[in-house]
Amino acid sequence: MRSRGWEQLDVILVTGDAYIDAPQIGVALIGRVLERAGYRVGVIAQPDWNTDSDILRLGEPRLFWGVTAGSVDSMVANYTALQKPRRTDDYTPGGKNTRRPDRAGIAYSNLIRRFYKNTVPIVLGGLEASLRRVAHYDYWTDRIRRSILFDAKADILVYGMGERAILEIANLLNDGAAPDAVRGTCVISRTVPEDALILPAYDECAQDHTAFLRMFRLFYDNTDPVTARPLAQQHGDRWLLQHPPQPFETQEELDAVHALPFARDAHPIAKREGEIRALDTIQFSLQTHRGCYGECNFCAIAVHEGRRVRWRSEESILAEAAGFGKHPAFKGIIPDVGGPTANMYGYECEKKISKGACTDKRCVFPELCRQLPVDHSRYTDLLHRLRTLPGIRHVFVASGIRHDLVMDDTRCGMQFMEELVGHHVSGRLKLAPDHSDPAVLSLMGKGGTEALLDFRERFFTLSRRFGKRQFLSYYFIAAYPGSEERHMLALREFAAGELAVEPEQVQIFTPTPGTWASVMYHTGLDPFTGKPLSVERGLRGKRRQKEILAGRDGKTGSERSYATDVRHATGKIPGGISRSGKERTSGTRGQRKKK
Ligand code: SF4
Structure with missing residues (x-):
């Protein structure tokens, strides 16, 4: 601020992550967008939430404070699925999980109010706020929170992108x-607009499972x-008033x-x-769509x-990749080209675009809708063009x-x-079948295992043809609502018999806010049929389901780092490729060696 001659900032953003200046990081994106519009923006990363030592650093902003827990819900970041504190944190320097308070959005807002009385508005944003914007189930207190x-x-609360x-x-x-009255925000009000849809009240949702279920349906x-x-x-x-979402971004906006x-x-x-471990996978990855x-x-x-999938133009993605060459840390490796699901790039349903x-x-x-024009040609072409750019040695998915x-x-x-098998697999391609039992898969909203087995066969046939020694690794979930020990035993047989693997990546289900699965977990009901579900709630039972698949020493996934729980909140498969091109896997060293 001093070197720029700034007396006061317009906006100060407070975040639970170490600051990484990259487009995948929400607080960086928001900061850069505000900066482009001419605002003076400062960021306070991982402030001490008990004292004034960090929050007073930049003074008081002229317009507003922006507060986010960071890239992941802070309770997911701080606790495993078995509710044990996590020791590690991929978004904290040194990797020790000591810098992020529980319910960080609340802690940081309180911190600001404590040291700045009658301050400018506080705007909450990020994943934690977005998914907790209406009454929601909170696994860590086992109740509905407001x-x-x-x-x-x-x-104000900003939700979504x-x-x-x-x-x-x-x-x-x-x-x-x-x-x-800004679209894409929630505010607190004493009155209700005439056109608003009334959700079951918070008190009703807290006391009555069916009211909560009704609320989530309307919300979704x-x-x-x-x-x-x-x-x-109410x-x-x-x-709580939720204004309708902002219109989806245009391609020009995403490119910009x-x-x-x-x-x-x-x-x-x-x-x-x-x-900062997360930097490794973020730094030179390309985000193709949302x-x-x-x-x-x-x-x-x-x-x-x-x-709705919205994607960037090929030119924008290629230009971004070409620019990596100027970065001193770039070694010619792009660890990822994708989005929430990589192969959704480049096609969408016309009906959805025009009518929602x-x-x-x-x-x-349960099956592919005929209106969805599945077409991998653009993504294939993009991957091919990326790997043939000057200065690029490897491009992985x-x-x-x-x-x-x-x-x-x-x-x-x-x-x-x-294209994928021949050029874009770093030794091991991760797939997420999640389960094999038809009833559990149906509760997950996923189809059967036939496509998985077909894919597997093609993968290995092509790998052999290209002379590549590469593998598939599979990501499974234990103790999902509806999953009992017998389902896990069947999954173990499927993995050993059909996939010929001892599963490495097994994660105990975490009911995170904003999902149908957390509604199932809380209500014990199948929300689509209203029928009762068997739900494993005991910690010992959850661990047992995981052990059936991963073995007793199976300290995989969520036990090691919160990265593996991220998928429940973000849909992203954890792990990834480091800057040096080495794959990061879950699982103990012993397990990997054995495999
Ligand atoms: S269900 Fe079919 S018609 Fe409806 S939005 Fe999806 S692809 Fe389009």
């Missing part, structure tokens, strides 16, 4: 106007900006934000404090990013792949597999 906006005593909403808020405040069905109505939910004598001058590095102060229509019931992408996503059926479950979509693409699926 909207985080009430608990954090913040003024927040660039547009935050810019509108900044412009309104800059003009001296109240930002209380109002996430598409084309069709969504304003929502209102909390005591006040109302990725062209902003990101340093693609961690802040020097953070780097001096130790290695959104996912997979709608796995354990995933919150649909209510955070939306069911269907609420009475899904795009890929580490984002999740929907193997069923590859099999459904009778025209271009095989060509895609040839």
Whole structure:
């Protein structure tokens, strides 16, 4: 600030992660977008939440504070599925999990209010706020909590991908106007607009499972900006108002934000404090699109990013990759090219684009909708063009792949597999079948195992043809609602018999906010049929389900790092490729050796 001659910042962003200046990091993206609009922006990363030592550092902003827990819900970041504290944190220098408070959005808002009385508005954002924006099930207290906006005593909550909403808020405040009717935000109100859809009240949801289930259905069905109505939910004598989502970004907008001058590095102060593990996979990865229509019931992408896939132009992605060559740390390796689901790049349903996503059926479950024009040609072509750029040695795909979509693409699926298997697998390709039992898969919102087995066969046939010694690794979930020990035994047989593996990546299900699976876990009901479900709630039973598959020493996934729980909240398969091109796997060294 001193060197720029700034007396005061317009906006101060407070985040639970170490600061990494890259387009995949929400706080960096928001900061750069505000900066492009001419605002003076500062970031306080991982402040001490008990003292004033960090929060007073930059003074008070002129317009607003922006608060985020970071890239992951702070409770997922701080606790395993068995509710044990996590020791490690991929977004903290040195990797020790000591810098992020529980319920970080609330803790940081309280910190600001403690040291700045009557300050400018506090705007909550990021994944934690987005998924806790209405009454929600909280696994860590095993109860329904009210909207985080009430608990954090913040003024506005930005949900979903927040660039547009935050810019509108900044412009309104800059003009001296109240930002209380911005799309993509929630506010607290004493009155309800006439056109709002009334959700079952918080008290009702807290006491009655069917009311909570009804609420979630209405909430879920109002996430598409084309069709969504304003929502209102009573909390005591006040109302939580959710304005409809912002319209989806255009391709030009997506290209423009990725062209902003990101340093693609961690802040020097953070780097001096130790290695930030997340930087390895983020730094030179390419984000091709946003959104996912997979709608796995354990995933919150649909209510955070939306069911419509919006993708960047090939030119924008290629230009970004070509720019990596100027970075001193770039060694010619691009660890990932993808989005929430990598092979959804480049095609979408016309009906969804013009009239909004269907609420009475899904795009890929129980079978592929005929209106979805699955076509891997653009993604295949993109991967090919990337790997032939000057200065690029390897381009890998580490984002999740929907193997069923590859099999459904009778025209271009095989060509895609040839490109993928021949050039973009770093030794091991990760797939997420999640389970094999038809009943459990159906509760997950996923199809059967036929496509997986077909994909597997093609993968190994092509690997042999290309003379490559490479493998598939599979990601499974234990103790999912509806899953009993007998289902895990059947899964073990399937893995050993059909896949010929001892599963390495087995994760105990975590009921995270904003998902159908957490509704199932809390209510004990199948939300689509109303029938009762068997739900494993005991910690010992959960561990037992995992051990059936992973063995007693199976300290895989969630026991080691919260990265493996990220998928429940973000849909991303954890792990990835490091800058040096080495694959990062879950599982103990002993297990990997054995395999
Ligand atoms: S028509 Fe089919 S592909 Fe399109 S939104 Fe509806 S379910 Fe999805």
